[in-house]
Amino acid sequence: MKVSENWLREWVNPQASAQQIAERLVMGGLELEIEPAVAEPSQQVVVGRIVSIAPHPNAERLRVCTVDAGAAGMPTIVCGAANARVGLLAPCALPGATLPGGVKINVGDLRGVESQGMLCSAKELGLAEKSDGLMELDAEARVGQPIEQYLGLNDQILNLELTPNRGDCLSVQGLAREVAALYALPLSRPRVKSAVVVHDQRFAVELESTTDCSNFSGRVINGLNPKAHTPDWMRERLRRSGIRSIHPLVDITNYVMIELGQPMHAYDADKVKGTVRVRRARPGETLRLLNDADIKLDHAELLVTDDNGPLGLAGAMGGAASAVSATTTRVFFESACFGMQAVAGVGRRHKITSDALYRFERGVDPELQRAALERASELAIQICGGEAGPITHVGRTQPEPVHVRLRRSRLVQLTGQEIQAREVEALLSRLSITLTQEDSGAWMARVPSYRHDLRIEADLIEEVARLYGYDRIPARPYAAQLAPSRPSERQRSGARVVDLLVARGWQEVLNLAFEERRMHEALTPQIHAIPLDNPIAETHSLMRSTLWSGLIASWLHNRARQVTRMRLFESGVCFADVDGHIVETARLAGLASGTVASRQWGVPARAVDFYDIKADVVALLETSGAPIAFHAAEHPALHPGQTARITLGGEPAGWIGRLHPRVARALDLPEQPLLFELDWTALSQARMPAPGQLSEFPSSRRDLSLMVPSDVPAQALCDLARQAGGVHLMRANVFDVYRADDGDASAKSVSLELHFQDASRTLTLDEVDAAVAVIAQSLHQGFGATVRA
Known part of the structure; x- marks a missing residue:
């Protein structure tokens, strides 16, 4: 601003x-x-009046003007501006003047006629980016007065x-x-005269919800002069505020907005029919805005309407159909307080910006509407003439008062400075905050209606500190009181998990907690996502239901920059709507693509596969001490046959697999990366350290090759072998899987590696063989496995 x-x-x-x-x-x-x-002030430019105009003898488009320049005399100036006319007051640059850009004005010959200066446009004075003709000054301008003084350019x-x-x-x-x-100075407010009510014409006003619009004030002014123009002083103040002059009535509303902070709107009263209503948009409604953009009102936007339909997008921009024009003789001024939540997101949704929306999104004083309307009425009658009608006011007469408790002990604790009670009261009184002393020594503060940012005790303490002066608060060390904590040995910190993945060659990324609808429907269609009321972009319209959406976006971003080998992981919270309740779940997810190792001479290049990232997942989970299992399963985003449901101690812990080809096509991905996602609950578990006896005796290993049906998971074989192996079985692992090339897909060969050991003695061959026989019998009974010769 x-x-x-x-x-x-x-x-x-x-x-x-x-x-x-x-x-x-x-x-x-x-x-x-x-x-x-003004970037470069003009010198020796005065107010001039055109006294006479004659055609140029040698140029059809030029005219010879005699200009009254006050004490500088009556110079003859050649001018080609279309709006040059007798009696016009315009800036006159005299010989020797310097204009912005270093342009020097001298007496010169223009097509055979001597020109003794230059009549200037607003652009030539550096007051506008473009101009259509001479800058027309008000009739009150004094001839010969320096333009810098007249317009107050200093x-x-x-x-x-x-x-x-x-x-x-x-x-x-x-x-x-x-x-x-x-x-610590008093405020000099301009005196506003209430308009004299001459007629009784008004529009009835209805509010659908005082939450969306707490106050609405309106007034009809008749008999306006359609030929009136915005005075120079107002145009210049608006220019310095970054607002261009449009129309006297529009300029008045903008002026009041800059002066008082209340956005207003001017409707052509002859184009408003029936009752004015503030309501939410209905399905199928459309509106053409002042910028000629046609918008569809599909998100229950807040509108100002009449009996014929929408008049404007509340708090953002008016409609073209009810706009004031050069023929407007009756105006209806709107001065309303629209809620911050009611207008939030409207600009981004419809790609519009306005000074009014900028202010309503940040909060407007709910006590300002009538005062602003009176100020606009005063200026309208002063500039355009007319007769005012009564004010129509609907909504709350007074906003709900806001009270905040302020404790002296908390003030000292946060500022680190002992400030006298009398000084605290004096500082806050400068902000129109009234304090009431309580018996406990604390204060109860009443916050003025225009301070939407003061809602908690810390806010008031911040106000005291900044008015007291941050430079007056000395920098010194303070004693911090920290209660010692004793973290549980059964909990693993997030830092240790992150360090483990980094040590295994993964890189951490951090994404926003949002995702686009297309990504959600492809990756987690089974989850009911939570839409955002005010998304920052269409690609961030939902709360993320999986970390994969952010990882895929990061992967694509890096891949487009010629990074082909990636191991990316992220930890964060995912969101879901479960029976109307928002459920947050902490997770850790990873994405892998490219080769297993960086390019080198020692090993041939090989693409990363399912088992590579499975090893990393096992490394993450094995510190829990609970059994880890991978079960073949189906996931809507993962490739059938290359997907596993991960369990830890029999409880679901996450998913691992390759992205489904269908999903890759839907998201237009160049390949199918490998993914995993784990619940943080499983990762945070740690095995309690416990002493154990180390055996001094050798272990015995047996390899057991079995023919089993092809649909029997290797994990199931290992689980049953551990159950049947007895106390001496230390480990049971799969080390080989073989399928015959003769086309028989009904069976496969699986080889198990069995390790037996006792802490007190060396096991005999008969004991080991007996244990292996029991395992083989159990596998035969459970899965029809037969020992392969």
């Missing part, structure tokens, strides 16, 4: 330069910079970059309140 220094000083005038004011505001928490009102602009919580400073009034508080 841009604010003129001269305009600001009409409200509060500290004995300080603009630079000093800016520095004080920066120390008070507002970011801004100073820039001149000014500086405070260009503020406000944080979203300081919407109260988005006006001259708001910034003046801040300066007055920082300098």
Whole structure:
């Protein structure tokens, strides 16, 4: 937001330069910079009046003007502007003048006629980016007066970059309140005269919800002069605020918005029919905006309507059908307070921006509407004439008061400074915060309606600190009171999990917790996703239901930059709607693609496969001490036959597999990466350290080759072997799987490696053979396995 220094000083005038004011505001928490009102001021340019005009003898498009320049005499100036006419007041650059860009004005010969100066446009003076003709000045301009003095160009602009919580400073009034508080000065508010009510014409107003619109004030003004134009002083103030002049009535609403902070809208009253309503959009409704964009109102947008339909997008932009024009003689001014939540996201959804929307999204004072309407009425009657009608006001007469408790002990604790109670009360009173002393010594503070950012105790403490002065609070070490904690040995920290994956060659990524609908429908269609009311982009319209969506996006981003070998992982929270309740689940997920190892001479290149990432998953889970199992299963996003459901101690722990070809085609992916996703609950488990006896005696190993039906999982064979092997069986692992080439797919050969050991003695051959026989018998009974000769 841009604010003129001269305009600001009409409200509060500290004995300080603009630079000093800016520095004080920066120390008070507002970011801004100073820039001149005009980049390159013009010199020796005065107000001139065209006295006579004659055609140029040698150029059809040029005319010879005699200009009254006051004390500078009556120079003859050749001009080609279409709007040059007798009696016109315009800037006149005299010989010797310098215009922006270093243009010097001298007496010159233009097609045989001597020109003793130049009549200027707003662009030539550096006051506009483009101009259609001479800059037309008001009739009140004094001939011969320097243009810099007439337009008050000796000014500086405070260009503020406000944080979203300081919407109260988005006006001259708001910034003046801040300066007055920082300098402990009174505020000089302009006196606004209430309009004399001459007629009784009004529009009935209805609010569908006071949550969406807490206050609505409106007034009809008749008998406006359609030929009126915006005065120079107002146009210039709007220009310095970054707003171009459009139409007197529109300029008035913009002026009031910059001055007081209340966005307003002007409707042509002859185009408004019946009752004015503030309501949500109905299915199928459309609206043509002032920028000629046609929008579909499919998201229950907040509207201002009449009996014929939408008049405008509430808090954002008016409709073209009800806009004021050069023929408007009756206006209906709207001054309303639309809720922050009601208008949030409208601009991004429909790709529109406006100064009004910028302010409503950050909060507008709910007590400001009538005052702003009276100010706009005063300016409209002053500039355009007309007769005012009564104000129609609907909604809450007073907003709900906000009270916040402030404790002295907490103030000292957070600031580290003992501030006297009397000084605390004086500092907060500068912000119109009234304090009531409680018996306990604390205060109950009543927050003014325009400070939407003051809702908790810490907010008030921050206000005290910045008004007291951060530079007055000494820097010194403070004793921190930390309660010692004793973490459970059964819990594994996230840092240890991350370190383990990094040590195994994986790289951590961090993505936003959102995903696009296309990604969700491809990866987790079985989960009911949570849509965002106010997404930052269409590609982030849902809360993520899986970490894979972010990993795939990161993978594609890096792959497009010629990174082909990747091991990416992310830990974070996923979201789902379960029976109307939002459920958050902490997970860890990974994506692998490319070759197993970087390019080198020692080993031939090989693409990463299922078992490579399975080894990493096992390394993550094995510290829990619980049995890890991989069961063939189906997942909508993973390849059939290359997918496993992971269990830890018999409980579901996650998924592993290759991306489904159908999903890869749907997402237009160049290949099918390998993925895993684990619940953080399983990863956080750790085995309790316990002492164990080390055997001094050798172990015995037996290999058992079995013919089993091809649909028997190897995991099931190992589980049953461990159950039947007795106390001496230490390990049972699969080390070979073989399928015959004769076309028989009904059976396969699986070889198990069995390790036997006793801590107190060496096992005999008969004991080991007997244990192997029991295992073989159990596998035969359980799965029809036969020992292969």
